[in-house]
Amino acid sequence: xxxxxxxxxxxxxxxxxxxxxxxxxxxxxxxxxxxxxxxxxxxxxxxxxxxxxxxxxxxxxxxxxxxxxxxxxxxxxxxxxxxxxxxxxxxxxxxxxxxxxxxxxxxxxxxxxxxxxxxxxxxxxxxxxxxxxxxxxxxxxxxxxxxxxxxxxxxxxxxxxxxxxxxxxxxxxxxxxxxxxxxxxxxxxxxxxxxxxxxxxxxxxxxxxxxxxxxxxxxxxxxxxxxxxxxxxxxxxxxxxxxxxxxxxxxxxxxxxxxxxxxxxxxxxxxxxxxxxxxxxxxxxxxxxxxxxxxxxxxxxxxxxxxxxxxxxxxxxxxxxxxxxxxxxxxxxx
Amino acid sequence: xxxxxxxxxxxxxxxxxxxxxxxxxxxxxxxxxxxxxxxxxxxxxxxxxxxxxxxxxxxxxxxxxxxxxxxxxxxxxxxxxxxxxxxxxxxxxxxxxxxxxxxxxxxxxxxxxxxxxxxxxxxxxxxxxxxxxxxxxxxxxxxxxxxxxxxxxxxxxxxxxxxxxxxxxxxxxxxxxxxxxxxxxxxxxxxxxxxxxxxxxxxxxxxxxxxxxxxxxxxxxxxxxxxxxxxxxxxxxxxxxxxxxxxxxxxxxxxxxxxxxxxxxxxxxxxxxxxxxxxxxxxxxxxxxxxxxxxxxxxxxxxxxxxxxxxxxxxxxxxxxxxxxxxxxxxxxx
DNA sequence: CCTATCGATGACATCGTTGTCAAGGCGACA
DNA sequence: TGTCGCCTTGACAACGATGTCATCGATAGG
Numbered sequence: 191x192x193x194x195x196x197x198x199x200x201x202x203x204x205x206x207x208x209x210x211x212x213x214x215x216x217x218x219x220x221x222x223x224x225x226x227x228x229x230x231x232x233x234x235x236x237x238x239x240x241x242x243x244x245x246x247x248x249x250x251x252x253x254x255x256x257x258x259x260x261x262x263x264x265x266x267x268x269x270x271x272x273x274x275x276x277x278x279x280x281x282x283x284x285x286x287x288x289x290x291x292x293x294x295x296x297x298x299x300x301x302x303x304x305x306x307x308x309x310x311x312x313x314x315x316x317x318x319x320x321x322x323x324x325x326x327x328x329x330x331x332x333x334x335x336x337x338x339x340x341x342x343x344x345x346x347x348x349x350x351x352x353x354x355x356x357x358x359x360x361x362x363x364x365x366x367x368x369x370x371x372x373x374x375x376x377x378x379x380x381x382x383x384x385x386x387x388x389x390x391x392x393x394x395x396x397x398x399x400x401x402x403x404x405x406x407x408x409x410x411x412x413x414x415x416x417x418x419x420x421x422x423x424x425x426x427x428x429x430x431x432x433x434x435x436x437x438x439x440x441x442x443x444x445x446x447x448x449x450x451x452x453x454x455x456x457x458x459x460x461x462x463x464x465x466x467x468x469x470x471x472x473x474x475x476x477x478x479x480x481x482x483x484x485x486x487x488x489x490x491x492x493x494x495x496x497x498x499x500x501x502x503x504x505x506x507x508x509x510x511x512x513x514x515x516x517x518x519x520x521x522x523x524x
Numbered sequence: 525x526x527x528x529x530x531x532x533x534x535x536x537x538x539x540x541x542x543x544x545x546x547x548x549x550x551x552x553x554x555x556x557x558x559x560x561x562x563x564x565x566x567x568x569x570x571x572x573x574x575x576x577x578x579x580x581x582x583x584x585x586x587x588x589x590x591x592x593x594x595x596x597x598x599x600x601x602x603x604x605x606x607x608x609x610x611x612x613x614x615x616x617x618x619x620x621x622x623x624x625x626x627x628x629x630x631x632x633x634x635x636x637x638x639x640x641x642x643x644x645x646x647x648x649x650x651x652x653x654x655x656x657x658x659x660x661x662x663x664x665x666x667x668x669x670x671x672x673x674x675x676x677x678x679x680x681x682x683x684x685x686x687x688x689x690x691x692x693x694x695x696x697x698x699x700x701x702x703x704x705x706x707x708x709x710x711x712x713x714x715x716x717x718x719x720x721x722x723x724x725x726x727x728x729x730x731x732x733x734x735x736x737x738x739x740x741x742x743x744x745x746x747x748x749x750x751x752x753x754x755x756x757x758x759x760x761x762x763x764x765x766x767x768x769x770x771x772x773x774x775x776x777x778x779x780x781x782x783x784x785x786x787x788x789x790x791x792x793x794x795x796x797x798x799x800x801x802x803x804x805x806x807x808x809x810x811x812x813x814x815x816x817x818x819x820x821x822x823x824x825x826x827x828x829x830x831x832x833x834x835x836x837x838x839x840x841x842x843x844x845x846x847x848x849x850x851x852x853x854x855x856x857x858x
Numbered sequence: 859c860c861t862a863t864c865g866a867t868g869a870c871a872t873c874g875t876t877g878t879c880a881a882g883g884c885g886a887c888a
Numbered sequence: 889t890g891t892c893g894c895c896t897t898g899a900c901a902a903c904g905a906t907g908t909c910a911t912c913g914a915t916a917g918g
Contacts, residue, residue, distance in 0.1 A: 191874060201898040206876060215893060236636045237571035237582075238874035241903040248571075250637070258605060258617070259598035261797070265688055268593040271619055275626075280633050283592070283617045292609075299614050302570045303584070322565035394849035442801060463595070463797035467776060525904060534869040540906060549863055572904035575873040 191234065193427065198226035209234050217271075239346050240304070249279045251490065252300030252311045254293065257285040261463055262435060263311075264477050266333060269483025272311060277491060281307070282469070289375070290314045301328075304492065307490035309333055313377070316340070329493035331486045335378045343493070345486045345504045349379050352475040352508035353386030354393075356457040358430050359473070359510060361394045365429035365455060369402035369420055371413060372433035372478060380405065383433040383459055402427055413440025414447075421448055428520035429455035438462050438472065455518040459508075466513055473516025475508045482506050525568065532550035532560035542567050574638070579816075583613045585824065586634030588627065588644045590668070591619040595797055596769060596813050597645075600667060603817025604643060611825060613640070622711070622742065624648045635662075641824035643667055643817075648742070650674070652846045656721065663827035664748035669712040673729030675681045677827070679838045683713050683793075686809040688727075690765050690791040693807070693844060695728050698854050699763035699789060703736035703754055705747060705775060706767035714739065717767040719791055736761055747774025748781075755782055762854035772796050772806065789852040800847055807850025809842045816840050 195202045200219060207215050208223040215223075226232075229476040240248055252269055255263035263467075267283055270354060274281050276449075282305065284296040290313050299321070307329040317341030321329055332344040345481060360368050370387050373380035384405070391398045402420055407413045413432070417440065420426055432438040438458030451470060458465075458474040465472035485504050510516075525543075529536045534553060541549050542557040549557075560566075574582055574732035581602070587604055589597035601617055608615050616639065618630040625645050631654070634642060641663040644651075650673030654664055658676060662736045666678040694702050704721050707714035725732045737755055747766070751774060754760055766772040772792030779785040785804060792799075792808040819838050 194718050202874085203876080203898055203900095204896085207897090210876085214897090216896065219896080233632065233635045235638060235874055238575055238903090239639065239876065240576070241572055241874080241905090242901095243903085244877075246903090248637075257602060258592065259595070259602040261593070261595070261598075264593035264595075264598045268591065268619060271592060271617075275618075275629075278620070278633070280616050280637060283601070283605075284609075285602060286612070295609075298567065299612070301567045303582075303614060304569060304571065439798065439801075444800065464802065464868040466774065467773075467780065467799065467802055469803045470780070536904085537868055537870095537906080538866085541867090544906085548867090549864065553866080569904055572873090573906065575875090575904080576871095576906040578907075580873090693887085 192231050193230055194223065194226045196224040197230065221336070234254045235303075241432040243251070245303075246304075247306050247494070248304050249277075250303065250305045251279055251281045251307040251487075252297070252303075252308045252310075253281050254281045254286055254296050254300075254308075254312075255283065256311055257287060259285075260435070262334075262460055262477065265479035266268045266483035266486075269480045270487045273484055273487035273491070274480070277290075286311050286313055288313045291297075294319070306494060307331070308469055309486045309490060312337065315376075329490050331489045333482055333486045341501045343486075343489045343501050343503070345475045345482050345489065345506060347482070347508050348384035350386035350389065352459060352477070353431070353433065354390040355386075355508065355510055356459060356475045357387045357390035358394070358518075359457055359516050360429040360431065360455055361396065363391070363429075363455060363517055365514050366396055366520070367401065367425065367427045368429045368431055369404070369427035370431050370433065371404045371407055371416060371437050371506055373408045373437070374406040380433060387431055387433075400425075407437050407440070408434065410436050410440040410443065413437040414444045415440075417441045417444030418447065423452070427454070429457075429518075431457055431459070433459045435460040435462055438474070442468065442472065451515070453518065455516055455520075457516040461511065465511070468515075470515045471513025474511050476511050477508055478506050525566070527564055528557065528560045528566050530739045531564065532556045571638075580638075581640050581828070582615045582638050583611075584637065584639045585613055585821075586618075586631070586637075586639040586642045586644075587614045588618050588620055588630050588634075588642075588646075590645055591621060592617055593619075594769070596794055596811065597667075599813035600817035600820075604821045605812045605847065607821030607825070620645050620647055622647045628653070640828055641665070643820045643824060645669055646671065649710070650663075663824050665823045667816055667820045672712070675835045677783075677823045677835050677837070679816050679823065679840060680713075681710040681811045681816070681842050682725065682839045683716035684720035686793060686811070687717040687767065688724040688763070689720075689842065689844055690793060690809045690850075691721045691724035692728075693791055693850050694763040694765065694789055695724070695730065697789060697851055699733065699761075700730055700854070701759065701761045702730075702763045702765055703738070703761035704765050704767065705741055705750060705771050707742045707771070714767060721765055721767075734759075742768065743770050743772050743775070744774040744777065747771040749774075750777045751775045751778030752781065755784070761788070763791075763792070765791055765794045769794040769796055772808070773855055776806065778800065785849070785856050787852065788849055788852075791850040795845065799845070802849075804849045804852070805847025808845050810834075810845050811842055812840050 191205050195205045205223050210218050271281050309331050311334045317337045318339035330342045336344045388398050404416045432441045461474050461476040462472050525539050529539045542554050593698045605615050643665050645668045651671045652673035670678045722732050738750045766775045795808050796808040798805050
């Protein structure tokens with residue numbers, strides 16, 4: 191900026207005024223400064239300005255998602271980006287990988303860079319460590335998983351309800367042996383989905399004790415292996431509820447391997463890419479990652495704009511997408 | 525930092541020393557400062573430090589990809605993130621959407637935030653506007669598409685070669701009417717892939733004039749419509765080469781709709797999620813987005829570490845994945 | 859016992875920008 | 889013509905950190 195001022199033959203403050211479009215600068219001066227800025231390819235330093243600027247905003251957001259190469263996370267990210275772009279805000283994006291240490295590092299990296307707000311998917315047992323930051327006024331919105339040990343805005347799918355919907359769908363097609371495959375109980379969404387599954391079985395008066403429940407699955411390989419094991423054991427299920435997209439894919443692979451994809455029903459939680467093109471099509475309870483991302487960004491910006499309403503949980507509805515795999519009826523021999 | 529210094533009863537410079545692990549601070553002082561920092565939940569301001577710090581590094585990278593919710597982009601992003609994380613560098617990620625204005629805005633947003641390096645996918649006709657920044661020493665690595673109007677590092681797939689590979693595969697299965705479906709010619713990768721396709725036809729002595737070539741496709745819907753139109757026209761192709769993942773998906777949908785997925789061969793450029801689970805499996809020339817991202821990040825860090833070798837283009841090999849759709853032989857009636 | 863040396867510490871300038879404030883110039887109006 | 893007020897402009901401090909340098913005290917060596 192000093193160089194621009196020197197070249198234009200004006201003071202630095204006048205350059206600042208021109209760059210920021212402040213009023214009360216003569217047209218001739220504006221022209222001189224703009225010419226100088228162009229000549230030097232000047233880009234103002236947002237962070238230096240921030241140091242002194244009244245609002246102290248970096249126009250930057252920190253986003254932590256499951257993994258930036260997961261389709262669900264990618265869709266959330268994209269929605270956040272679009273909302274942010276409209277306000278001239280840039281987005282730091284990081285992957286959680288369900289690693290508590292990675293969460294802490296990412297949050298710390300965001301805070302050291304003074305982001306205006308945090309949109310977080312978490313895996314730590316408690317996010318109480320964020321309390322001081324919240325008190326300082328940094329808005330935090332939790333996405334996908336609800337916070338623990340702290341109160342702040344959250345935007346989540348209706349996990350229990352969606353899981354119940356999936357389970358009910360299978361029950362209505364006559365299934366009574368419905369396996370549950372999901373991630374470990376320590377993960378809030380997995381817990382909720384498992385609860386929804388159990389609740390629905392209970393409501394239908396179906397014993398929950400005889401069901402196969404496999405937890406701790408979070409990638410295709412383990413899920414595929416678990417599914418194969420299921421059919422090696424006595425009284426295999428006639429239907430499977432898989433509670434996450436990668437788990438669903440693992441189940442599909444296993445059923446193919448066993449040649450049972452047409453006689454074992456499957457409903458997945460969270461949509462699967464090209465799920466409609468598979469044979470059978472994959473029936474899922476789809477989340478709405480776009481809406482989750484958009485809503486989260488809107489919450490952040492509302493907070494930044496001064497909204498002081500109590501922390502709220504936004505629940506984004508899930509939707510059953512019928513494509514074939516969930517409508518298979520139980521094997522009679524079974 | 526002032527508050528920490530006051531609470532610990534030391535000077536700010538001493539706090540700075542403790543935070544940065546500089547030598548020559550007594551153990552007692554370190555303990556006092558760390559206690560004060562913990563009490564106040566102090567997070568150093570990376571950008572303020574940067575203003576004065578000798579190296580002037582923000583430990584931040586700008587990444588511009590096609591779209592953060594595209595699987596290819598997501599994989600690139602993830603690889604960049606992992607490489608960056610190992611060096612304590614955070615990543616700004618933005619989507620290009622093949623919009624030149626969006627490119628300029630994203631780059632400008634990155635530069636105003638003083639990123640240490642840029643990893644860019646571009647759509648502008650020339651990236652000469654980056655020359656001043658390059659001269660200032662900011663490393664720029666182009667990914668996926670090569671730069672125009674400027675010389676800098678690039679990491680790309682071997683597009684022409686991969687397209688030729690796909691085309692050859694179809695030729696070897698007896699096809700002589702091979703349609704090309706791709707994006708507009710203005711896009712460097714599309715141009716290269718089209719060239720590889722034409723070259724391979726030429727090498728095989730197959731007329732390139734009689735082939736259906738549809739350009740300007742970049743999403744599922746337009747690609748699907750274009751494919752349907754192809755089969756409405758005289759002498760439809762017996763095989764299709766689709767030059768991008770979303771285009772491939774559109775083609776698959778159209779072939780399904782026509783019931784021709786088993787009698788029309790298809791090879792796609794860039795892998796398709798669950799391509800192995802479809803019927804028929806989708807034969808593709810797969811790129812290696814992980815390696816592209818990793819290599820790009822490595823180039824950036826090498827430049828930051830002082831590598832002054834001339835700008836180089838890294839070519840990441842493609843790989844033919846045979847899954848069924850590409851091995852269909854021509855219809856005899858056709 | 860005096861001095862050279864070194865470790866520990868803080869005062870101060872500085873990075874690039876913006877908020878505050880004062881000053882100069884000019885036109886309008888009495 | 890004098891005064892007032894507005895428009896335009898720049899000097900200066902400040903933001904939160906780090907680089908430089910001086911100071912102080914302790915320790916070691918002669």
